[in-house]
Amino acid sequence: MIIILKKNASKLDADTILDEIERTGLKPLFLPGVERIVIGAIGDERLLNEKHFESFPQVDQVKAVLSPFKLVSREFHPETTIVKIGDVALGGKQFVTIAGPCAVENTLQMAKSAAAVKLAGAHILRGGAFKPRTSPYSFQGLGISGLKILSAISREHKMPSVTEVVEVADIDAVEEYADAFQVGARNMQNFALLKELGQRRKPVILKRGFAAKVEDLLLAAEYIVSEGNSNVILCERGIRTFETCTRNTLDLNAVPYLKSITHLPVLVDPSHGTGVRELVAPMAFASAACGADGVIIEVHHDPKMALSDGKQSLPPDQFVKMMMELKKFVEAANRTM
Amino acid sequence: MIIILKKNASKLDADTILDEIERTGLKPLFLPGVERIVIGAIGDERLLNEKHFESFPQVDQVKAVLSPFKLVSREFHPETTIVKIGDVALGGKQFVTIAGPCAVENTLQMAKSAAAVKLAGAHILRGGAFKPRTSPYSFQGLGISGLKILSAISREHKMPSVTEVVEVADIDAVEEYADAFQVGARNMQNFALLKELGQRRKPVILKRGFAAKVEDLLLAAEYIVSEGNSNVILCERGIRTFETCTRNTLDLNAVPYLKSITHLPVLVDPSHGTGVRELVAPMAFASAACGADGVIIEVHHDPKMALSDGKQSLPPDQFVKMMMELKKFVEAANRTM
Amino acid sequence: MIIILKKNASKLDADTILDEIERTGLKPLFLPGVERIVIGAIGDERLLNEKHFESFPQVDQVKAVLSPFKLVSREFHPETTIVKIGDVALGGKQFVTIAGPCAVENTLQMAKSAAAVKLAGAHILRGGAFKPRTSPYSFQGLGISGLKILSAISREHKMPSVTEVVEVADIDAVEEYADAFQVGARNMQNFALLKELGQRRKPVILKRGFAAKVEDLLLAAEYIVSEGNSNVILCERGIRTFETCTRNTLDLNAVPYLKSITHLPVLVDPSHGTGVRELVAPMAFASAACGADGVIIEVHHDPKMALSDGKQSLPPDQFVKMMMELKKFVEAANRTM
């Protein structure tokens, strides 16, 4: 840890901090500069977080040398983690496609959508039963009955399923009916939810909040892993910026960056990441090209009738076409589909 | 509702939509332009949300004429709402100051901090028992025992109390011990929490998410009000932008804008909105000047020892000084303290 | 054009606007809704921009039906434009690589860097002689003597050259020595520069400003094209967001979106778009995958010694490796290198 004091700080101010560092068992360093005093601490600086040096009146800046997360970092755990949803492995050689409608609406819709995505080569079925919606007047999902439909269709088509969980009270039900939990962007920092999911064994797809830094995403994952569940899959789904021609700004930079600093698998959701049907396929290709381990795509057998996110859902024919082209990019990336 | 079709849309494409509008009971309007067809719908357009015209393949843009929220809007409810926390009225003539430490740490700390803020003229005591923290390794709050400390000190100093609630399971406990719920920025779109708070009668201070548009904040408030609890107080606390010299960018524009479109009281939290102790006082003054109904200020009897947010907490002497100066700006705004 | 009046607007307020529309020669439409009056105008709405209806006191919102740009739009000019820099065509079948150092530092550096990028298969040589730098104390470029070095090396290696122009006074010199102008992100709305470049015939690579919406970029291009120079190439290079793990957030969504609404070629600059050497190659692959017409890459024969942007420059061996892998993604996109 590096602590830069304010210009008018004295040797005495420095001594207070140096003493605290020493008391914690780290080695303090006094570095008087020409214009500023700098203090260093050698050792496991995470022990110093409790000291809150940034609150000291004569401290200007505190700079961590180490990253604030540990269990999810590749420094700590160099080998890539492979997480299985049902029998599908994420993070390995295979580029995985998760597809299905935004929301489970009824059995027929799920059956048709599942048949379509299975035929096109998707590996895992998605569909939301609990829908977090910006407006209280929008369709809020079918709840448990939606989970049951998803589960039945998933078994019928032999595709593992993933669905969003939005509150602690629903975790048991989701665990019973689905093969993986999804934590949506709005809940990325719902720490009660994360902690409870850390107590379970089923995998968690953790979507990046739309105002979350990559570091925040990794700290959210650390919540789950530090509770004992290491089956975490990260998902980039776009961040909020000033640009309005797309619903979000898909931050693909985050994909190779995440792959370099964490051992967890990384997916991309180009449906939410663009919000525009025509942009989903090109951004799925780009995701494969920059090193993602898979994509999540919204597919609806009839987007015009979708109760949510119809604007960004692909109809079956466009999804088939996308999958065929995607294969070329996946192979260019030395992976399989 | 205004629906703009794509350039190559035909009369037939328009007819499909015109029929749907008519079937919903609204009056459809066909407006063929020189380069594009535009369609209008006259009547309560909220009925059309279920139609999801934005998903139709030949639709380019859908533009709502009405705001998506209703109960919280001033159009719908012109008189300003006054919400009482204990015996303190927010939204009226009085400019209200809520103050206290970020987290309840122990009885002594709360007692000292409460005495200090009471003496300086604060009206309501704050202190967090459940702390949502970005890192799992940070101090997470004392939980129920923190609530008890807050409650005891609050009664002793005759100041109503407000504290954050982060999950549905804690609502009962918070309701028992505190005079108002606070929903933090990270939970602004935790809809399960909002719906449950809508079932209660105690007031809710709803903080703006750091990536939430003003419209999102109002829709979150609509969740609470539409469930039956109209005691909602909004709070601007800074949004996330590219600027890094402050922790957040305090969006004071939102204050007079909110006051014009909603009847709910509006507070400002300059402690989180700046993240820098020296900026708290000037931004509190600015909040009073631009029409806020009050401020929430982090005060700690010894910020250097604070377990969270020490960097932005005011020590008692600075808080006293701030309150004395604040009075002048509050009076300039024709209000009282 | 759709004009939505405020709630309390009267028929008289509407009449004022309806009259103005009629006077301009467009067909006015009066659409009284249940809660609001809406006014429409049928015809070439660009004629109405001079009316500034948004300034009228009873107007709430003005919504354009048509895009504000014209000459650069694909609606207006459906065929894709191919722009040639020297003998290299951009916007066609070939995926073009522009490479070279950030700044021209001296003859030896340019010679070594040019030889390296030529050998690896780059088509066009880049190198800055006029450097816009955030700090006045940073290296500002060699100016005219830098242009001369670039020109000599470019001819020697038979690669056309592109270099940035930062002010009107330098346009003649750049035109004399280079094969294309580059307008940097900071100058994207330097309208005097754009207008003057519109008077020239050499192609212009126009980089997106880091706070520019896609629409702003297209309007900036419209400045150049409307003055007579239609040889404009757009370049996405990252926008400024709250994320700090990369220098900018590369907005690849913008690539397929731009390709759909404009006929101009679109490049990507993953060097500035990431600011991190290790991310340049994966984002170049992603650029090819999502439909870009080429990339601009910073390559320095010895990045450690670079006078600017060394952190994001590739050394020759990494550039060679990137080009070999890039070929696979370019071919997956049905293009050639």
Place this chain on the structure above:
Amino acid sequence: MIIILKKNASKLDADTILDEIERTGLKPLFLPGVERIVIGAIGDERLLNEKHFESFPQVDQVKAVLSPFKLVSREFHPETTIVKIGDVALGGKQFVTIAGPCAVENTLQMAKSAAAVKLAGAHILRGGAFKPRTSPYSFQGLGISGLKILSAISREHKMPSVTEVVEVADIDAVEEYADAFQVGARNMQNFALLKELGQRRKPVILKRGFAAKVEDLLLAAEYIVSEGNSNVILCERGIRTFETCTRNTLDLNAVPYLKSITHLPVLVDPSHGTGVRELVAPMAFASAACGADGVIIEVHHDPKMALSDGKQSLPPDQFVKMMMELKKFVEAANRTM
């Protein structure tokens, strides 16, 4: 300067850097940590910028201890600078109001607007002759004839004038006719313009770019001051964020922050900072409350007829009302009007 090496860096990697630091005349420090090597440099670290340690392959992060600007910093120059525009002093006891229309449209409009703002108590007259406009089809300003009108009206009403300069070629003309230069947000990093203005003696109002960090603004000011012109006034005018209910997000945090780290005067432009007429007055009050040295307000004698920015311009009656209320906040801030 603090240099943090990558995890796998060796003592040899460190030695290369330590040697470079020593060669520059600074004192190198070798700080081997438990997980990472850290290197320090004691002395004037600005000398090390030329070394570009961030480009070294084994370097993870470089952290400056000192700010990158010098002449504009309060550390370097503790006394507040007072800049005079005509006979009006900015940065002192008086809170200064600059007012007038967005653009000079004709003599009558300027005469009416000037009379109105003078009567209401404004100190300096504004009006644009050269208008940087996002679209080439918008009104571009009257140019030199606009300057002449501004100058004549300014003399007639005995108010000094300020007007925007957008390119080097116009500097002489603006210097002849106006009392201060204004550099607009889009040109904040037009370094050629800044350098040339640094050669002149008339004051420069430098507006913050809408994607510029506070540090970028100060570095832009450093360009002007380092060329010899220390008469620089900074102006916050809103930054670009995801919020769309206002044209920009006015970053008032920047005002007290700037006042603490620079000795230059700081203004606020609430007209551009909000883009909404009704928000201009409350944000002007907030500006005074948080420590600004003055405001720039767009006033038009008939906003409905304004050729630009009518939506955010105040009509005379509203400006008079604003000035009367503003006085109370200015006095609360212990200043005069």
